[in-house]
Amino acid sequence: MQQRISRRLVIKAVAGTPFCLAAAALAGPDGDRGDAAFRPNAYLTIAADNTISFRVKKCEMGQQIHRAIQAIVADELGADIDQVSLRQAPTLEKFGRVATGGSYAVPAFWQLYRPLIAAAREMLVAAAAQEWRVAGGEIVVRHARLYHEASGREAAFGDFAAAASGLEVPDDPPLRRPSEYRAVGKASGRADAAAILAGEAVFGIDVRLPNLRFAVLEKSPVVAGRLKRYDADAALAVPGVDELVKLDDAVAVIATDSWSAMRGRERLAAEWDFGEHARVDNESLRSRLADGNDGDWMAVRTEGDTVNGDLESNVERDPERDLILTYEMPMAQHAALEPVNATALVEDGRCSVWGPIQMASDAQRQIATRLGLPEAQVTVHTTLAGGSFGRKLELGFAVEAALIASKVTGPVQLLYSREDDMMHGGVRPPTRHEFRFRTSDDGSRIALDYDYAAASAYAQQDRSQLAHKGYDWTAALGAVDLPYAFDDLRIRQRDIDVPAVPFNWWRGTYRNHHAFASECALDEFAEHTDEDPLALRLRLLTRDLTVETFPNELSDVQAERLRGVLVEAAKRSGYDSVRGASRAVGLACHCYSDVHTYVAHAVDVSVDGRQVTINKVVAVVDCGIAVVPDSIVAQMEGSVIFGLTSALWGDVEIHEGQKWPRNFAGCRLMRMSETPDIDVHVIASAASPGGMGEPPLPSVTPAFLNALARAGGPRIRRLPVGDRLKLGANA
């Protein structure tokens, strides 16, 4: 099935890909191999010695997209995967926008970059055809070589690099057919595996430059607190501490090593005027989310009969029969193992920044503005990231590093301690969801009123994004594309703006919230009407859906694919047969429609009083073509652990405007001994590759919670599970 190329992707491509006809116009800093190299676009370089390199714009944070991109390039070009070296693209204008997020790296790359690579291949073939005086169609391309089998001639790509450079870039080159894939669908491993295991891979925190110094930043633990005073002399007296840099309401301590910088910061004894935001706590947030008058209710989606634009329901409300359910999703920390950090150097009117930064171009722009430099004088280099899960979407730490460096000589690495990372980072926003299921007298029709309140991330980060719909559209992801065909459906959203607590998108964004609430609610409704939850879902997944998810972008939900993963998960888990007084399988599914990936989970649990044992988790995905199959499995496995951790223990406490806990002692993460048995099944599909960083996550939590309830345990409507249940040893 042809996947629609969304406007979002086109805009990004046009911005990101100078598609010049004259290859020579694209020479630049990549000209380090001399004029004989073939550079048909800003990203691909084939040198005369046949070395192939490709500039990748994506931040590798464990989602293994670099390997997928390497495979796609290799196949389209006609090289072996390990003949293609990836190089990270810094924020140079010729590379266009450098940004990673939304799990759309692979889907977008598949749609937009294969034609560029195919064009390069065709140009090499044309150059060889010209030289050999044969038809291009007789030339076969493999292993970065060109073969004319009839005459026995062959050459390396590099032999024709110069000749190909003189040719016009074709507009509509043929793409590889699936039968020709050698890496896509088959590749495994990763190019940097050995480096990681040797301790040689360079994460942001590992960046080392000559004369590098280290800094930590004393900032208000409460948002917008004012710095009243601090003891500069005491900090400077600490051995190793070189100097202090004062920013707005913050002090950077710069030292010859990270630890001395941290010790120097302790001696600052900074005093703060915390201000009005010190009044916020968890209860005040919960109250605002529960207060239906705090903000406007905005229509997200409405289906059914309407009269004069108002939904005229086929199904009357009936207090006796209606099922009203409320769910609450708390805040959560990202807790990536590498805390945020950035290394910056400002000299001679130029600024260079290195770090595990997902939004490099945005960082470049903000840094240029803050430093008063032209954007072209600011370069951001994306490094490997030790996990992110959304944490490294933020720009603050990169901007701070640049500001600090702008006031001193030499490079400085700004390091956030674990406490800094948890104290200052934006957290997953809290939400509250209310479902009102109504059934007709004869039970044949179901209507749903789904109202939810969401603390808005965009209200803090970019208010211009609220203009499009009048609400934070990211908070509607997972609701606007709710896949079930109710007879009447009314979905409404109410944003709350909470300046006192920093929010950021967390892996899966608000889809986690909606999947948790709606997949649990559906199970509860099924129980209420005495119908099997799987049967109910299959009965309601009857039609495809096309809705606007991202601004001006339509996404599809294909019911058949969602039914497919659900049925497979049920089958593989023994959903029907595994049912005892205290043991059951719970199901949930989710369609991550904007990156067209379909996932279902079946969780087999046993409940004994307050102890729950997770016997097995079955995870099924339909992500279209699985470009690097084992990495798909890895993302599914990892998400199960990430999701269970969050359901069981994920929470953030706010006391007087300050976030706790600040280290792992209070932020419990699942350990090796607690890992359940996970069985992953990847559905074979020829559809375009979907995204895999986030899509495997949303259905984990509700599948687990549904299993708990079905096994005779509690029905959890407010996360985390916490002390209500203890995780037992695995069967």
Next chain:
Amino acid sequence: MKYRLTINGRPRDVDADRDMPLLWVLRDVLSLTGTKYGCGQGLCGACTVLVDGSARRACLLPLGSVGERAVVTIEGLDATAKGSTLKAAFAEERTSQCGYCQAGQLMSAAALIERTPRPDDAAIDAALSGNLCRCGTYARIRRAVKRASRADDAATNLP
């Protein structure tokens, strides 16, 4: 203050505060960045090194207490008896997602199979329980340790 350490089999002289945790001596003074910082409180295991063969959290080990005991970091793992085998097993099992925890996991695993050549799942879980992996690759790590510990078995039929 000056200290002579033994890092990966070599004497290394450093001049730093006696309270500086070994982690920062390694990363910032010696630029051996393979050992990672994750929490600074011994809670995550990312900073695990071997000190006389035992797994220790370098973030909690003050420089002044190390002496000339043999410190092995991820950079020196190959020189240990099972180091290369472990790394090969981790690579075979494709344990790395973000990769940040891997050095610490390897060092804990190295300490384990040095004292328990054939650990079962429970022993592996116990020894590596202090090594957090946010990406959730635990099952692969466990399989890798098993694989490495049985790599010398003549009877082992490795795929």
